[in-house]
Amino acid sequence: MATETQRSTGRRRNPATRATILATAFAVVAELGYAGLTIEKVAARAGVGKQTIYRWWPNKGALVLDAVLERTAGAGSDGAPAELPDTGDLEADLSAVLVATVEEFADPDFDRALRGLTAAVIEDAELALAYRERLDGPMRELKKRRLRRAQEAGQLDPDVDLDLAVDLVFAPIAQRWTERSGDLTPDGARTVVRHALRGLAAP
Amino acid sequence: MATETQRSTGRRRNPATRATILATAFAVVAELGYAGLTIEKVAARAGVGKQTIYRWWPNKGALVLDAVLERTAGAGSDGAPAELPDTGDLEADLSAVLVATVEEFADPDFDRALRGLTAAVIEDAELALAYRERLDGPMRELKKRRLRRAQEAGQLDPDVDLDLAVDLVFAPIAQRWTERSGDLTPDGARTVVRHALRGLAAP
Amino acid sequence: MATETQRSTGRRRNPATRATILATAFAVVAELGYAGLTIEKVAARAGVGKQTIYRWWPNKGALVLDAVLERTAGAGSDGAPAELPDTGDLEADLSAVLVATVEEFADPDFDRALRGLTAAVIEDAELALAYRERLDGPMRELKKRRLRRAQEAGQLDPDVDLDLAVDLVFAPIAQRWTERSGDLTPDGARTVVRHALRGLAAP
Amino acid sequence: MATETQRSTGRRRNPATRATILATAFAVVAELGYAGLTIEKVAARAGVGKQTIYRWWPNKGALVLDAVLERTAGAGSDGAPAELPDTGDLEADLSAVLVATVEEFADPDFDRALRGLTAAVIEDAELALAYRERLDGPMRELKKRRLRRAQEAGQLDPDVDLDLAVDLVFAPIAQRWTERSGDLTPDGARTVVRHALRGLAAP
DNA sequence: GACTAAACGAGACGGTACGTCCTGTCTTGAG
DNA sequence: CTCAAGACAGGACGTACCGTCTCGTTTAGTC
Structure with a gap:
């Protein structure tokens, strides 16, 4: 497909x-x-x-x-953005990304469509593979690229696995969305990023 | 119901x-x-x-x-366990809980049943409410109770919100399960706990 | 029952x-x-x-x-009428009875109820028996009694079977009702009676 | 349909x-x-x-x-018979038709199927219309055609309505069938025809 | 007056069928 | 070969009733 x-x-x-x-x-x-x-x-x-x-x-x-x-x-003019923002301030950059995500979830159409896709992905292993390769994967690559630069700049623990880092920063908000549990606000997103980064910081 | x-x-x-x-x-x-x-x-x-x-x-x-x-x-003899383990070592205790979760996911029956429930919950807001109140809620209460004791013992940042703490510790593994992405191993679970707790520690 | x-x-x-x-x-x-x-x-x-x-x-x-x-x-004050009218004028008497029947059919409630019963009777042999014994039978007995008196008075062929006579007089209107075919009017009823009696008259 | x-x-x-x-x-x-x-x-x-x-x-x-x-x-090779028998002897011809009908009723399959149809027709006015137009109507037309020839030959009252004539000849047997009352034999059929025709004869 | 037994209202239950919707495949004619 | 249209076998939907089965209550009689 x-x-x-x-x-x-x-x-x-x-x-x-x-x-x-x-x-x-x-x-x-x-x-x-x-x-x-x-x-x-x-x-x-x-x-x-x-x-x-x-x-x-x-x-x-x-x-x-x-x-x-x-x-x-089709959202971006030329497709997906090639790179996550990099102002040097990691916390601000990741917060901006997560806040954007939260705002996307606020669009009822996008919310329902993505819920539909996620429901399908949970049950269908084959679809989950395609999902990872074509939707989640590229985005995760961008996130890892941004985090790698931070790691190289000494802002992150050099031993930490970047996939783990991505999960720690982004999973809490994603889960709040799927389970409609915690608050899905820009402030909530920023708090998550702050603590997640504290957990990933160089010791 | x-x-x-x-x-x-x-x-x-x-x-x-x-x-x-x-x-x-x-x-x-x-x-x-x-x-x-x-x-x-x-x-x-x-x-x-x-x-x-x-x-x-x-x-x-x-x-x-x-x-x-x-x-x-029906799993426990007298229903759900009344309390999470509390040996005084927070990281070990939470790791034990998360490892147990990972092992539950390894049971194909439980895995498929829970996937079914989760798929339904994602799309059905009303069901999501029931899910939170009857399945997720009680478990989250237990987790918060354990974390509160740690917080009172000075092992956690006194300002951190306990719901955020729960999300930070448990969401990454949950998401790996729904998206069948990162590794769902005891070691992976322990690494998540370590970094999450570092992010929640008293400054 | x-x-x-x-x-x-x-x-x-x-x-x-x-x-x-x-x-x-x-x-x-x-x-x-x-x-x-x-x-x-x-x-x-x-x-x-x-x-x-x-x-x-x-x-x-x-x-x-x-x-x-x-x-x-419950229609009559003391139940069913004990006897059909007998003015000596057979044609007039039978016409009166048949016209009364036609008028009963004009009541939508009675019409639908009787249609229901008839539909059941057609398919259910046992019910047909009960129907004949308890509804149709008594009425047919009255009709035969009236016709017998006419036969004894020489107004009818002495050899004609009275059940046949009843059928000849009453079946045409009944069939028009079940099939909703010919006209179900007092005049139509009277015409049927006239020709039926002509067919039953002493030769 | x-x-x-x-x-x-x-x-x-x-x-x-x-x-x-x-x-x-x-x-x-x-x-x-x-x-x-x-x-x-x-x-x-x-x-x-x-x-x-x-x-x-x-x-x-x-x-x-x-x-x-x-x-x-599908009974006849080329569909329904185009015409009722016409030997010149009206009573014999109609008797033959009615006897054939009685014999059809003797076939249990046909009997039950036709009972089913009749039960449906009694309750459903729309179906009754279709029934008259497609099953009863054509047959009635044949009967009327045969009776019209007899009427033109002076064997029938020239003033009698042909629909009434059909009803008088055929309804009694039909009713015996629906109500499972009188005898449904060839002899019974012939007797009905004899008296019905006597009632329709030229005065 | 206490006891017994059936009648009665209510409604759960294992089933059957309803008539509708959708699946994934196939067929037809037009482009 | 693609496409819109739509027939087709199959199967699930959620609803309505079937006839049977408890329930707890009410109403007669019998003792």
């Missing part, structure tokens, strides 16, 4: 159709949630035959993953 | 039926996952009419929550 | 309950038809337990038969 | 499926009666999805009507 190979002959895949389907899928999952999303509904709303969806996506999860990817990639 | 008020007359609810349904629901979600769980399947396997399930649980999510609760409550 | 033997001891059957159930059953079948009639609905509307209905009637058909019987019996 | 308009595109209705469903429906109603007929049972026995039945028939009644029609139409 990631890279479709080019067919040699016959009518080619219509990119506009692909875009319509993904936009419709996003809209449906945003409105009705993952459980309420149906291939038939997407096909009907997109004015597309069911087969056209089944031809290119193996299941709901793959479709929603692509739909969310298409939307997040 | 928790406390049903007593009806004045008529035949009473059969507790054995309730237990059978919950046990069957757990088995089904453990075997087929949340998406593969069907009220019809549970009814058929439990030898019960569908209406008997719909009479007492409004949807799949509520049923699975009760099924998981019934199972975890 | 007809004659219940007296039990030696214990609480007796409440006749008011019986009446309420039958009245409710009639109302329900009049409103919703036989297919829409439900023991549960009757029980609920009558404010009665389902078991109380099942205790005394084996099925919907028996209940509806009793309900219709109760209603038709 | 009679004439489906042609759709512009998409897969066409499979006529073999239609035939299988109708044959199965006839078999089921013949075996279990109308009350015992279930869309689910028909679907299962026919190896067909329920939706395929609901797509083309709005309810049990319409299905059974089509099933009976398909069967009776």
Whole structure:
């Protein structure tokens, strides 16, 4: 569902159709949630035959993953941002990123769509792999890059594993979102970053 | 779905039926996952009419929550453990708890059942509330109680919010589980605890 | 469902309950038809337990038969009329009876209730027997009595079978009702009687 | 349920499926009666999805009507007989037709199927209309045609309405069948015809 | 007056069927 | 070869009733 190979002959895949389907899928999952999303509904709303969806996506999860990817990639003018901010102040930079995330969660459409995708990912190991490779992975790479620079600057414990560092900084807020538990505010985010970084600081 | 008020007359609810349904629901979600769980399947396997399930649980999510609760409550002899270990060594105590969690995740049945419940919780706000009150809440209370004692003993920053502390210690491992990302090993758990506590320590 | 033997001891059957159930059953079948009639609905509307209905009637058909019987019996002041009119003018007398029948069919409640009963009777041989014995039979006896007097007075072919005579006079209108085919008017009824009697007259 | 308009595109209705469903429906109603007929049972026995039945028939009644029609139409090699017998002897001709009807009633399958249809027709006014137009109507037309020739030949009262004539001849036997009352024998049929014709004869 | 037994309301229960929705596949004609 | 349309077998949904089964209460009789 990631890279479709080019067919040699016959009518080619219509990119506009692909875009319509993904936009419709996003809209449906945003409105009705993952459980309420149906291939038939997407096909009907997109004015597309069911087969056209089944031809290119193996299941709901793959479709929603692509739909969310298409939307997040389209956010920046030229796709995803190439780099996290680096002002030299690590705490401020990470706080800014986390605050941005919190603000994204505040958009009901994005919230519901991402909840749908996450629900699918939890149960479907194969989809989880795709999710990590195509959505979470690139973002995590950016985070690690920023943290590596901090580590090289001596702001972080040189022995700490960067994946652990990412988890410590970002997981608490993510979990509050999934479980709708703690407060999901900019201030809450900043407090998390402060303590997480204290735990990762050079001893 | 928790406390049903007593009806004045008529035949009473059969507790054995309730237990059978919950046990069957757990088995089904453990075997087929949340998406593969069907009220019809549970009814058929439990030898019960569908209406008997719909009479007492409004949807799949509520049923699975009760099924998981019934199972975890039944784990200890007298229900849930009243208190987290307190040897005086905070890091060791929390590590023990997190390692136990990691080991629970290793049980495929428990893993799939909990994944099912979590998937439902992510999408259903009402269920999320019940989940927090009945499953997550009591456990979090225990954790906070242990941390409060440490805080009073001067082992933790006296200004830190205990909910934040819980999140910082436990969220990273939880997220690794949902996203099947980082390693879910006892050693990984211990490393998380070490750095999280360093971030929460008295300055 | 007809004659219940007296039990030696214990609480007796409440006749008011019986009446309420039958009245409710009639109302329900009049409103919703036989297919829409439900023991549960009757029980609920009558404010009665389902078991109380099942205790005394084996099925919907028996209940509806009793309900219709109760209603038709209650029509006359002292129950069913003991005799058909006998003015000496056979054609006029039979026309009067048939016109009365046509007018009964015009009452929507009675129409629907009787349709319900008839639908049940067509499929249920046992109920058909009870229907003949308790509803159709007595009425047919009255008709035959009137025709016998006419036959003895030489107004009818002495060789004609009286059951055949009843069928010839009354079946055409009955069939128009069941099939909603020909016109169900007093004039139509009178025309049927005229030709039927011509076919039964002494040669 | 009679004439489906042609759709512009998409897969066409499979006529073999239609035939299988109708044959199965006839078999089921013949075996279990109308009350015992279930869309689910028909679907299962026919190896067909329920939706395929609901797509083309709005309810049990319409299905059974089509099933009976398909069967009776398929009786003759080229469908229904185009004309009633006409030997010049009206009484003999009508007797032959009625005797044939009585013999059809003797076939248990046909009897139960037709009882099912009739039960549905009694309660459902819309179905009754379809029944008259598609089953009863054509047959009645044939009967009227035969009677009209007799009327023109001076064998019948020139003033008598032909619909009344049909009712007088055929309703008595039909009613005996529905109510399982009088005898349903060839001799009984002949006696009915004799007296009915006497009542319709030229004065 | 206490005891016994059935009638009665209420409603849980194992089932069956309803009519609808969706799945994933297949077929048809148009492009 | 793609695509929109839509038929198809299958299966689950959540609801409505079925007829049976407790329950606790009420009402007669019998002792």
